[in-house]
Amino acid sequence: MSDTPPNFDSQPTQDQDAYALDAAVVEALLNAVAEGARERLIETLEPVHPADIADFIEQIGPVERRNLLTLWGPQIDADFLFELEEGVRDEVMEILSPEQIAVAVQERDTDDLVYLVEDMEEEAQEAVLDALDEADRVAVEQSLQYPEDSAGRLMQRHVVTAPQHWTVGDAIDFMRASDDLPDQFYDIVIIDPRHKPVGEVRLGKIMATPRWVKLADMMEEGLRTIPVDQTSADVAYAFNQYHMIQAPVVDENGRLVGVITIDDAMDVLEDEAEEDMMRLAGLGAEEEITDSVWETTRQRFPWLGVNLITAVFASIVISFFEDTIAAIVALAVLMPIVASMGGxxxxxxxxxAVRALATRDLTGSNAYRVVRREVLAGLLNGLAFAVIIGVVGVIWFGSPMLGVVLGISMVINMVVAGLAGILIPIGLEKAGADPALASGAFVTTVTDVVGFFSFLGLAGWLLL
Amino acid sequence: MSDTPPNFDSQPTQDQDAYALDAAVVEALLNAVAEGARERLIETLEPVHPADIADFIEQIGPVERRNLLTLWGPQIDADFLFELEEGVRDEVMEILSPEQIAVAVQERDTDDLVYLVEDMEEEAQEAVLDALDEADRVAVEQSLQYPEDSAGRLMQRHVVTAPQHWTVGDAIDFMRASDDLPDQFYDIVIIDPRHKPVGEVRLGKIMATPRWVKLADMMEEGLRTIPVDQTSADVAYAFNQYHMIQAPVVDENGRLVGVITIDDAMDVLEDEAEEDMMRLAGLGAEEEITDSVWETTRQRFPWLGVNLITAVFASIVISFFEDTIAAIVALAVLMPIVASMGGxxxxxxxxxAVRALATRDLTGSNAYRVVRREVLAGLLNGLAFAVIIGVVGVIWFGSPMLGVVLGISMVINMVVAGLAGILIPIGLEKAGADPALASGAFVTTVTDVVGFFSFLGLAGWLLL
Known part of the structure; x- marks a missing residue:
């Protein structure tokens, strides 16, 4: 085995594995851990971005994970902590010493620190807070006072501000004299004497403007401030909708308390889309690929339980028609088709509907038109598939009337499916609930019940 | 009716309708259009952000849309064009005059222009390109040479660069002298004499550093360049993974050809998550809430057709057991339960699996562990629900053996469901296909077939 670590950080190309962990590096790391070769491990990890280290640590098994961290040991660079998902992070925190945590957290902006500690257990949280200098600790503790998933948790407390009378030169001199600017800032916030934001000036504009120009004369149009208690979903929406890069956060008196930058909004936006997707599939939004078998089983059980109840409900509907089925067994063969198409x-x-509600593209202005569209699309596709399945039914079982029954129940169920699919999430949203949550169970209950009832009911009426 | 327009842009609060279009404004706009009151329309629209105008135009009916645009007419501010979805944009483009388009596009960065024109029909595209000045037109045309959904389409062509020997003072003087800086830039790209990027310097850092310091001494660590032919999904992944704000784009010789900023990556990231969600539900990724009944019907038909085939397949499996069902009609009542739970x-x-593949959290390093977890979680939940449904079966139909059949087939189908749910998307990804596309149909075909076959087969064997 060569002692030269493979190049982990090589230029990504257009192939489909761009940015995937390089298999050679993964192998080299696992070998170093297995052989207890600390020097080689550290050398191989050195060029790897903390986010990639975090992915690697998440993807290996728990035994290898513990061995890796123990071997890395005192020289560990704990920056990857900020990139780990919760379950694995808790595991890692127990292995790290307070000094290692202190080194990792010292230079970070307060929004990163809040993100790191907000879901930690009290003991681990204390360990991190104790490692911070006084000012940062107070700032983080204040942010933690705001509700979860609010602007107050997302914001960076340290803001570069300037009073209204400053010129470009004043701002540049101030920043040159400051030894502690935030890592990420794109605008200077202009504030009035009561500390209320009145505008923002882009850094790019400051650089392009003579020293004597007043900042107040070069502010961006249309300042949007974010109330500190606004939900992070709304914050993310605003950044996306209005192409914002940075926005001042204000308290109930309109005073500046922090600033949110686009990178934080981007994280939230992705989480929100993921959450809707998971919920539509009957998954907890917090399910992670690193969860254990037991956690996975436990998290999926409730939704499967709901599904069992709806399935039993559908069975009860079928049981009303036992006599019909006993007379014509072909009905049992065909009945899942209508229910499945409706589902x-x-x-x-x-x-x-769920997606459009999340992106605010489905509102009172167009709800009627969208409902109408869903019903009509259900009707048209219902008619198309009624013809197809009717013909199949006739050919398969040689009964024209069976084909008619299949066709009619198909149309009914597809129209009902369109109606239920749009009205149930709108109703849940109106009721203040998450439209993605449990919508799927409601909708398939409706389509199963209507599917079986219309098909078996019509069959009993027309065929017996 | 008052002539004062309601305040559209009022401070958003923490309520759940933050950033939703204000109903009073929507009403005022519709009234102005209905009454042909141009002055009032313009006055009401004036404070509204172009992105909100676009949402409004999308959400009203086609007749009102045409009336609004005709009334707004010569004074139209066409900035909202950049915010419209494709279908509505094509409609609007036909109404606008070349002069109106020219005004809207003149001051935009080239990445916005490419986004606007790339899906346009040739005639409309020509109209926009003709409105641009020579340099922008050439830049846009060059970007359009790159494949769809590539870095070349996302990038802004106009980059602020500096040679390696420049100092902070040189950079500031250069920018002050330039009258045409891009709207959005956060870093200066440092290039070598062959125009290859060697590093980036943050604007915030330049402002905080004395004039005599060399830019080459203050570059950010770990420069990541983006190959111009990289897919936009990979670009978005890199921005998210490495917390990038801006990245230089290079051609096959490593020469700088443009720059991508985080706002573009954010759009792509959201589109990708949305696409997976839509595909999992059997929807075309380009389906929009503004599509007509006919378009909606047409786009959903193919997936419903695939589902019909799989449903017929399941029916064929059931038909093998017609004799068994004729003997025990209770089987027809209960058989959808096993299939539904598996589905x-x-x-x-x-x-x-689809989500983890998209976020690169499911790779060769952990695939085996994840497959094992899915199978075991399926087994555990299968056992739990086998007991529950077995008891229900016994109580309902008074046959312990029927309960046993239900329970065993439940366990079998839940294990198969876990296996199919994870292996099918991994297999599609390995084959170079989109793991979200048609996975759902494959998985439910497997669970339907296995569900009906195991339940009815066991019943025939154990109960007859």
Whole structure:
């Protein structure tokens, strides 16, 4: 085995594995851990970005993980802590010493620190807070007072501000004299004497403007401030909708308390989309790929339980028609088709509705038009598939009337699917609930019940 | 009716309707259009952000849309064009005059222009390109040479660069003398004599550093360049993973050809998550809430067709057991339960897998562990629900053996669901296909077939 670590950070290309962990590096790291070769481990890890180290630590097994951290030991660079998902992070925190944590957290902005500690258990949280200098600790503790998933948790407390009378030269001199600017800032916030933001000036503009120009004369148009108790979902929406890079956060009196930057909004935006996707599939939003078998089982059980209840409900509907089925067994063969088509059409409508509600593209202004569209699309596709499945039914079982029953129940169920798929999430949203949560169970219950009832009911009426 | 327009841009609060279009403003706008009151329309629209105008235009009906645009007419401020979704934008483009388009596009960065024109029909595209000055037109045309959904389409062509020997003072003097800096830039790209990027310097750092310091001595660590033909999904992943704000784009010779900023990456990241969600539900990624009934019907038809085929497949499996069902009609009542539970468990596994593949959290390093976890979680939940449904079966139909059959087939189908839910998307990814596309149909086909076959097969064997 060569002692030269492979190049982990090589230029990504257009192939489909761009940015995937390089298999050779993964192998080299695992070998170093297995052989207890600390020097080689550290050398191989050195060029790797903390986010990639975090991914690697998440993806290996728990035994290898513990061995890696123990071997890395005193020389550990704990920057990757900020990139880990919660479950693995808790595991890692127990292995790290207070000094290692202190080194990792000292130079970070307060928004990163809040993100790191907010879900920690009290003991671990104390360890991190104790490692901070006084000013940062107070800032982090203040942010933790705000509700979870609020602007107050997302914001960076340290803001570069300037009074209204400053010129470009004043701002540049002030920044040159300051030895402690935030890592990330793109605008200077202009504040009035009561500490209320009145505007923002882009750094790029300051650089391009003569020293004597007043900042107040070069502010961006349309300042948008964020109330400190606004939900992070709303903050993310605003950044995306209005192409914001940075926004001042204000308290209930309109005074500046922090600033949110686009990178934080980007994280939230992705989490929100992921959450809707997970919920539509009946998954807890916090389920992670690193969860254990037991956690996975436990988290999925409730939704499967809901599904069992709806399935039993559908069975009860079928049981009303036992005599009909006993007379014509072909009905048992064909009945899942109508229910399944309704379930799929309903899921389509539902997904469109949940997404449009999340992006605020479905509102009172167009709700009627969208409902109408879903019903009509259900009707048209219902008619198309009624013809297809009717013909299949006739050919397969040689009964024209069976084909008619299949066709009619298909149309009914597809129209109902469109209606349920759009009205259920709108109703949940109106009721103040998450439209993605449990919508799927409601919609398929409706389409199963209507599917079985219309098909078996019509069959009993027309065929017996 | 008052002539004072309501305040559209009022301070958003923490309520759940933050940033939703204000109902009073929507009403005022619709009234102004209905009454043909141009002055009032313009006055009401004036404070509204172009992105909100675009949402409004999307959400009203086609007749009102045309009336609004005609009334707004010559004074139209076409900035909202950049915010519209494709279908509505094409509609609007036909109404605007070349002069109006020219005004809207003149001051925009080239990445915005590419985004606007790339999906346009040739005639509309020509109209926009003709409105640009020579340099912008050439830049946009060059970007359009790159493949769709590549870095070349996302990038801004206009980059602020500096040679390695420049000092902070040189950079500031250069920018002050320049009258045409990009709207959005956060770093200066340092280039070598062959125009290859060697580093980036943050604007915030330049402002905080004395004039005589060399830019080459204050570059950010770990420069990441983006190959111009990289897919936009990979670009978005890199921005998110490495917390990038701006990245230089290079051609195959490593020469700087443009720059991508985080706001563009944010759009792509959201689109990618949305696409997976839509595909999992059997929807075209380009389906929009503004699509007509006909478009909606047409786009959903193919997936419903695939579902019909799988449903017929399941029916064929059931038809093998017609004699068994004729003997015990209770089987027809209970058989959808096993299939439905398998379908739901499979969808859970599938959604986790598709998401983890998209975020590169499921790789060769952990694939075996994740497959094992899905199978075991399926087994455990299968056992739990086997007991529950077995008891229900016994109580309902008074046959202990029927309960046993239900329970065993439940366990079998839940294990198969876990296996299919994870292996099918991994297999599609390995084959170079989109793991979200059609996975759902494959997985439910497997769970339907296995569910019906195991339940009815066991019943025939044990109960007859």
């Amino acid at each position: 799929n059409a309903g899921t389509q409508s539902l997904t469109v | 739901n468990a499979g969808t859970q596994s599938l959604t986790v």
